[in-house]
Amino acid sequence: MIEVRNLTKHYGDKKAVNDISFTIEDGEILGFLGPNGAGKSTTMNMLTGYISSTSGTVLINGIDILDDPIKAKSNIGYLPEIPPLYIDMTVKAYLNFIFDLKKCKLPRKEHLSNICELCKVTDVKDRIIKHLSKGYKQRVGLAQALIGNPPVLVLDEPTVGLDPKQIIEIRNLIKKLGRTHTVILSSHILSEIQAVCDRVIIINKGEIAADDTADSLSKKISADHRLIVRIEGKKDEVLYELRKIPGIKYVRADMEREPGVYEYEMEAEEDKDLRREVNKIVQEHGWPILLMKSSELTLEDVFLKITMGEGVESHLNKLKGTDGGKKQ
């Protein structure tokens, strides 16, 4: 378990991280999301004891990282943004060194070969790290973090430089590790966070902009009162009928997608489920529906809007267009 309380880091006048607090339970995978320079790496460096915080505390399984750094650090496996590889060594020699460095008590040969298998570096283990491709270096970096089976894993952009197949492999690996470890990973790739993480913290300009599960973040913002429908039928007639739905705000016909098929975008007042109304109309007129989807915002949209300088609350309120605006 990781507890972060009021963590702040100043570099001179610049506030890199400003008063952030969160808790990560055992077996949780937390995604750290933010644009470049948002303070992701700084936060991770503070969590792992690489740099100290200006104020605030970090507890790793109840141990303060500043009070008892050695004990706290032995609970963490860290993959920094740039993997800390000694490029003149072979993969095997390097992993052995890390094994010794972490004073690991596990059976050496078995443990290392398990990790090599897990990270798929077994076939390069006799090669010098300098000569490996970026993807392999990244995986050696991951292997290094896993040595000693630390209960907490901190991974800073773990899939950078990997090809799509490897990315999926690493994601699955992280998911698997998440069952037995506490994992924090950072990324600026949203689909990655969505695919792997239970929970997302969006961090922007050193502050937490949102902290929620990935699903509920996008669900909160999606809505059944905004729909995109493709209906086969005469455009004017369909528009006329749709506009008769009580509580509807607007209906727009988009371009002709297939011969005789138009796409309509519509929005009704909140907590009005448009889907049934639309279905009723098309059934009455015998117009086939070819597609219906709620025009939910992707995490991408959420992320962009949040990091454009708006808080998530005001953003949500604006989307829903309700009285929530008063709270601001």
Add this chain to the structure above:
Amino acid sequence: MSAIFRRELGAFFTSGIAYVFLAVFYLLAGVFFNMYTLSTSTADMSGMFSMLFAVIIFLIPILTMKSFSEEKKQKTEQGLLTAPVGLGGIVLGKYFATIIMYICGVSIVLIYALILSYFGSVDWGILFSNYLALILLGAAFIAIGMFISSLTENQVVAAVGSICSLLFLCLIDILTNYISIDFITDILNSLSFYTKYYEFTCGIFNLSSVLFYISTAVIFNFLTVRVFEKRRWS
């Protein structure tokens, strides 16, 4: 600490620095051995030892220049500093690896002495006192070089900085000739690395000199630890 020690010692060889250091040291030691001992047909090696003082000023920075600067540049220090080891362990592991490397170099003088003993009688007492002085001097210089290496991430800056600092420490003796204020010359004399070393080459074993070298090494290792501590806190 032992993991860092072993890796560091290995790194001297994989990076080739060990070979450069050993080759240059053996070459120069051999040249001076020939010049001062063999060609003059004496069994006195003190001439060679006083020349080695100058040699190590230039060679020790080669050993120490990359110890921390390289780590910083390659971001490997992030791995070390987030591993469950103390800062002291990191610094000392590297320090002792460098000392061992250095001793591999200077121990060539023992082989010269063996060769010499075949032809004449070698004063082993003076020889070991010289050998010890060379090691102690090296221990102090290595600590200084590693401290300077911890301040920069550029190896060249570290090397040039170390050479200049070590040269300055040796020029202290020359400075004393130009200063007539007694208490300043006293201070400078007591800081002189060369005077103490020279005493050893004459066969004088002075415990206070031994302590001087050792305490220099301790102080600079301590300062190196502080450099990391400070970076963590700022």
